[in-house]
Amino acid sequence: MTSRIGPYRVSAYNTSKHSENKMHDDTVAKRYGFSGGLVPGVDIMAYMMHLPVAKWGRAFLERGLIEARFVKPVYDGEQADVIGEEAGGVLAIQVESRGELCASGTASLPPAAPQFSLSDFVEVAAVGERKPVDATSYAQGKWLGAVPRRWAADAAQGYLADIRETETIYASEGLGHPGLLPRVMNKVLVDNAIMGPWIHVGITMQLVSAARIGDELTARARVVGNYDKKGHRFVELDALVVANGKTPLAHCHHTAIYQPREQAAA
Secondary structure (H helix, E strand, O other): OOOEEEEEEEEEOOOOOOOOOOOOOHHHHHOOOOOOEOOHHHHHHHHHHHHHHHHHHHHHHOOOOEEEEEEOOOOOOOEEEEEEEOOEEEEEEEEEEOOOOEEEEEOOOOOOOOOOOOOHHOOOOOOOOOOOOOOOOOOOOOEEOOOOOEEEHHHHHHHHHHHOOOOOOHHHHOEEOHHHHHHHHHHHHHHHOOHHHOOEEEEEEEEOOOEOOEEEEEEEEEEEEEEEOOOOEEEEEEEEEEEEEEEEEEEEEEEEEEEEEOOOOO
């Protein structure tokens, strides 16, 4: 038996209009066949996570499993509808905008959080001097780190406003939104090379502990894929996101196109 949840409606907001990644810039994105700058995939995932957190509460933040694929863009100012359908303990999630399917994924609540050892994930610093991305930047098997980042007080509150989050659990219990963890995965890529326009296309994330507002977040990531597909150059990372250098928060498999094929404007 299935039950439908939502839609949870969000007025999408491009948080990265002025970022180094010009795929979020209207003019540059049009060169790649898009209508304008893309709302970041990590923020689309944050919209998606509203449903399982609303359903399972803090338990999901401590041991939830979620995966997402971003198949079509969501644009700034457009309405994004997040729709869930539950069957057999699995919540299928879709994000629709302009009448099109833009993202899809699933969420579930395992009976217990799996255990991950910090010693299995090599801790390295981000490169001291970033260089333009090339074949060696994300070489297969290479370990990568990220510059630590905190979202404390006003920054955490501002992030919730940016992603249009309406759940009160984060402020009431002093918890960090799990949408921050994919942002840390993006930082792994950005902190280790100077990229041109690039696209986050998917992630699988197993949460193992709830983040707290003000935690110092970083990741220990290994490159497990670097390949060409249809003219795009992809990278896949297997990583542990860690709080304060000692607490595992999530195990992530992160996929991005770091060198997209350029197209004429649609």
